[in-house]
Structures are given as C-alpha cells and as structure tokens.
Amino acid sequence: MTQVKTIEFITSKINTRNPVLIYFSAESCSVCTALKPKIEKEVSKNFPKIEMFEVKADLYKQIASHFTVFSIPTILVFFDKKEFKREGRNISVSLFIKELERPYNLFI
Known part of the structure; x- marks a missing residue:
C-alpha cells in the first residue's frame, strides 16, 4: 500500500x-497492523486493478476528517469517483472480498 500524506494526492x-x-x-493500532496484510493480500489477489493506499489517521488527521x-x-472503496463501500472496526476479510466482487466486475 502506498502511504498517503496529502488530501490532494488521494483525491487526484x-x-x-x-x-x-x-x-x-494508526501507529498504535494493533488491529490495523494485523488486518492490513490480510486485506492487501486478498485485494491484490482478487482485484488486481484496485489501487491501494494507506492513511495514518493519527498523523494525517486532516485527511481522516x-x-x-x-x-x-x-x-x-471508490469506484468511478464514488464511495461504494465503507467498513470499520470489526471487518470480516472474506465477507469484504465477497461484497467487492460484483461492483468490481461491473466497473472493470
């Protein structure tokens, strides 16, 4: 995942x-650290055209807000400039991947 440091970069x-x-x-989030490689691996494997970026919300509060x-x-997750999916806290990786299949196939 590419690290994002400005709103202008991610909006572009x-x-x-x-x-x-x-x-x-966030730097101090153990769940974030454990979940990130799983999401990265599954999204890369199943949806190779999705560009992945990471924002450290504790360091770049203006982007998070x-x-x-x-x-x-x-x-x-954004498709065609529109927010399609928002997942937070308790995330099932397998369910998340399954929910992205249909829109990914429609937009790609």
Whole structure:
C-alpha cells in the first residue's frame, strides 16, 4: 500500500475513475497492523486493478476528517469517483472480498 500524506494526492487518485481502496490506520493500532496484510493480500489477489493506499489517521488527521473517518481501522472503496463501500472496526476479510466482487466486475 502506498502511504498517503496529502488530501490532494488521494483525491487526484480517486478522480482518475480507477478503483481505489483507502485503508485508514494508526501507529498504535494493533488491529490495523494485523488486518492490513490480510486485506492487501486478498485485494491484490482478487482485484488486481484496485489501487491501494494507506492513511495514518493519527498523523494525517486532516485527511481522516476530510473522509469523515473517526475510528480505525476503516476501509473506503471508490469506484468511478464514488464511495461504494465503507467498513470499520470489526471487518470480516472474506465477507469484504465477497461484497467487492460484483461492483468490481461491473466497473472493470
């Protein structure tokens, strides 16, 4: 996952109309650290055209607030410049992947 440090960078990526996943985490979040490699592996394997980015919400609070993210971990998925999915806290990786299949296949 590419680290994001500015709102301008991530909004430019969303505006390309390509599928984008943003993973909001924090330095001190053990759940974020454990979940990130699982999400990264499954999304890369199942949806190779989704670009993945990570925002450290504790370091870049302005980005987190811009996307109305107040808890971590939170995952946002965008298709065609629109937020399609928002998952937070207790995330089932298998269910998350299953829920992305149909829209991914429609937009790609």
